[in-house]
Amino acid sequence: MARGLAHLSDEALVALVARADEEALAELYDRFGRVAYGLALRIVRDPALAEDAVQEGFMAVWRSSARFVSERAKASTWILTLIHRRAVDLVRREQPRRAEPLEAAPHESGDDVEEEAWLRLRRTRVQEALRRLPDKQREALELAYYGGFTQSELADRLGEPLGTIKSRMFTGLASLRELLAEEDLEEERWNEPRSTS
């Protein structure tokens, strides 16, 4: 980056984007474009559609960044939420009859080794947490998040009352949150010598 935006936090970049700073948007894309595309592809299962979802998602970032409030959410969460919403909108519009959500499959690595390693770490972390969830909760989260199914569609599909689906989502997300926090704690323990106290 010519202006050296690399040292800025995600939140600071969003604040710059709110001032229509295109370089800041580019930097955000460089940070999250790949995860965003991977997520969109897993949901819409078509490279061209996935690109559309990513483009629309980043345009939503561009247009609504002034409304982002950093006390309420991390910028990364906010961006991925916008991408997810676009991808789900697209898959609902394009494929009224969806099959199973695409399982994430192995692929060839990109050339950025550091990014690759970091992404692998994040992925292992969430996979580990998902694995520790009860099957029914994991199923509800995965079908909703990666499959783009609404709660009512899920209730029909799984032959369960809507209330059951809702509560699986609620408990599932709450547990996921705790599991992720536990993993972070564990990691902190490993990194103890580096921590400042």
Added chain:
Amino acid sequence: MERAEIHELSAPYALDALDDRELEEFEEHLAHCRECRENVAAFQAAAGELAYDTDAPEPSPVLRNRILTQAASERPTVTAPPPPRRRWALPVAAAAAVAAGCAALALAFWAADLSQQVDDLEAQQHGAEEIAIMLADPDAERIPIDGANGALVVDSETQEGHLLLFGLEEAPEAHTYEAWVIEDGQALPAGLFSGGEDRATVVRLSEPVPAGAVVAVTVEVEGGVDRSEQQPIITSGPAA
């Protein structure tokens, strides 16, 4: 939908698993329910982590350019016109009560907007320093206002209050704006000002703004009045 039931939608909301009707209903509810907003924030953070369970293949390099080109052709955040002003058709006390109900929820969403507007303002070199000092104050509470763009900023330590108003049109000829601090149904005159299109007005309130008080603005004849018969055009939420 039953009220108790609607609280359960924060998880499906965070997973984007609501249909259009449910979504609309829940977002409306969200604007009034702090508990659900907190749940949604926590759930969205957890759901956001699910995004990382993908191969994250490299997207085509063309995509980056497509996005940046489209962004360059749209620069809405700086050119968007301010929302239309609403005039209160309520007596002071009623208006204050309404404002009190809405204040808590509007504040968080609004904070980011302010910094944007302050930036625009600095370009105009008007009141920038005063505003910067005010906002830098760690004791400063920003309270949303209704009826105009801007905010009430109160130093919770000293109770000193400033009204920041953006793009408020000039008071009609032979008239002035008058600020009021309203507490316990009593309105104390807190300063006169004239406003002016396309610029920011910073009004230093001559009365302290204690916790729970509301600030309102009326239009009065030149010279101002001690007791207003007018309905306020601007009202703030209650001071923290």
